[in-house]
Amino acid sequence: MVLVAVASLVLSIHPGHANPKFAAIVVDGASGKVLHSSHANETRYPASLTKVMTLYILFEELRAGRLTLDSPIPVSANAAAEAPSKIGFKPGQTIRVRDAIRAMVTKSANDVATAVGEKISGSEKAFAKRMTQTARRLGMSKTTYHNAHGLPHSPHNTTTARDQAVLGMAVQRDFPVYYSYFSTRSFTYRGTAYRNHNRLLGSVDGVDGIKTGFINASGFNLLSSVKRDGRYIVAVVMGGRTGRTRNEYMTGLIEKYIPKATQGGAAMLARNVPVPTSRPQMPVVLASANGVAQRATEPEPQRLTPELIAAYAASVNAEVTAQGDTEDPVDAVDVAASGTAPRALALVEETPAAVVETAGAPEPNGAIPSGWHVQIAATESESGARSLLLDAQRKNASVLADRQLYTERVDVNGTTLYRARFTGFSSKSEAWAACTQLKRHKMSCWALNPAS
Structure with a gap:
């Protein structure tokens, strides 16, 4: 009853009227039908939602056999100098691919994201070009990437809520096993434990990922995937004023629209x-x-x-x-x-x-x-x-x-x-x-x- 009350309260206040950073969308993952849309095609800053594309391309490299989960990724001086959130590597240190994935999913480590981009494409600039090209092939028509992490190095690092929903579905469709990394709640590396920033994991029934994001220019972003009672939706909320209100709004969207998704839709995903x-x-x-x-x-x-x-x-x-x-x-x-x-x-x-x-x-x-x-x-x-x-x-x-x-x-x-x-x-x-x-x-x- 409390959850329903919160959902009703949150959904009764349309944050887009007062918040120019706000955007939201809910998509039926089985049919692609848009169940809810608010400013979903307007450009926004992705912040660390950028790392979902970084990981998508990393998964491509794993599938192609050019990398393995045990491959070492060197951390350059450029990567080590990235602003937090970060693990805190020194130039010349390395991290295995499997740990790099977890570091980006949980800690949202910017130094690791840059290192991954440099490892795959030789430079962050070249990697960002591949990210944008991949986005176009996936149908993300209004997304442009300028780095692997989402920090506001460029005002042109932009996306839309719709495009992020497309990416959220694509990564599950194309990499159903590797996608399970997004459900990692905590990650211990070199004696330090890092908790996933996505607080909906384990607290909202059916949420299995995928990524949070925040910079001042974007507000609090969240891309969520939900599978419950045989139904499957992907939802995006961008521009939240706080992490708490963003999470509450997302929870309200989930509770309202998961019953409207296609019954049996979750079974259409490839089986792990x-x-x-x-x-x-x-x-x-x-x-x-x-x-x-x-x-x-x-x-x-x-x-x-x-x-x-x-x-x-x-x-x-x-x-x-x-x-x-x-x-x-x-x-x-x-x-x-x-x-x-x-x-x-x-x-x-x-x-x-x-x-x-x-x-x-x-x-x-x-x-x-x-x-x-x-x-x-x-x-x-x-x-x-x-x-x-x-x-x-x-x-x-x-x-x-x-x-x-x-x-x-x-x-x-x-x-x-x-x-x-x-x-x-x-x-x-x-x-x-x-x-x-x-x-x-x-x-x-x-x-x-x-x-x-």
């Missing part, structure tokens, strides 16, 4: 599947980006490539015992179906017309079709698997028009998943050729022979 403790060899053939077929045999754990990890997660035997939950997703795998390049996200300002698919529906679960399969994803929702298959078939009719659509239900570690597959391939080379076509359209894909 842990790497098993026992690792049998896999009957999986991968189509690499350069068109060379690769036999996926069991490598050493530290040599697992992102593609191999994704294929392994989806094809692993359901009876294998998985590792227990861990704070660190280092031993988890990412099964996002987004490929290696970011894709634009479009928000829907009004409810779209219903689309009914009557043809080409996937076969129900039953006997596994013979021959080679092409799998594109594994989701918690059978309807979600069907939607992905139909979308892939529409976009790749030249190689998939005559293929059978098939969903296979499996139980993995107590969770029911639905594998989304195309069947009817007579040979490994035919399945591999289809995979290569899908990869050209930035879709994850792997070919396998269930009979092997």
Whole structure:
């Protein structure tokens, strides 16, 4: 009752009337429908919300194999000189990637953000250019980055609440496992404990991230993700006068709009599947980006490539015992179906017309079709698997028009998943050729022979 009263009070006062820094938006994460918008397309300063993009690009480097979670990141004199919030490195010291991620998520460390940008692109300026380019590809049309951390070094380091919502959804869609770092509540490094600035974690039901931000020019910003009762929303509040009032307003938005989100929407996100403790060899053939077929045999754990990890997660035997939950997703795998390049996200300002698919529906679960399969994803929702298959078939009719659509239900570690597959391939080379076509359209894909 107290929570409802606070929410009602907060939402009854529109802060945008008196606060020129204010902006807010709430988006249904499943449909992209905008549930609430106030000044959402007006430019604002992102402050440390900037680090979400820094982390997005760092995750890209991890997925590409150019960095690992144990890679050292050197701290330059330029990075060490950044203003707080910071860890306080001296020039020449290093930090591992896994610790850099946590330092940015919890402490919002500016010195670490700069070091990451310099490590990836050679200079902060070059990294900021990549950040802006990535933003455009994701559909963030009004965002420009000039540094990796969000300090007001440039008045042109700007964004909008809408663009931040797009980024909040994209990082979960493209990196569902690495995204779990945003739920880290505290981080201990070299004997010092750093508590996450996001006080909604653990206090508001369903909040699993993602980032706070503050500079004088921006006010108090907050980008939140909420998954509750099968529903999923992303909400942004910018320009709060204090951290407390910002949090109260965000809580009010969550309580008001989470019931209006799509039921079952949370299941549309790619499933985080842990790497098993026992690792049998896999009957999986991968189509690499350069068109060379690769036999996926069991490598050493530290040599697992992102593609191999994704294929392994989806094809692993359901009876294998998985590792227990861990704070660190280092031993988890990412099964996002987004490929290696970011894709634009479009928000829907009004409810779209219903689309009914009557043809080409996937076969129900039953006997596994013979021959080679092409799998594109594994989701918690059978309807979600069907939607992905139909979308892939529409976009790749030249190689998939005559293929059978098939969903296979499996139980993995107590969770029911639905594998989304195309069947009817007579040979490994035919399945591999289809995979290569899908990869050209930035879709994850792997070919396998269930009979092997």
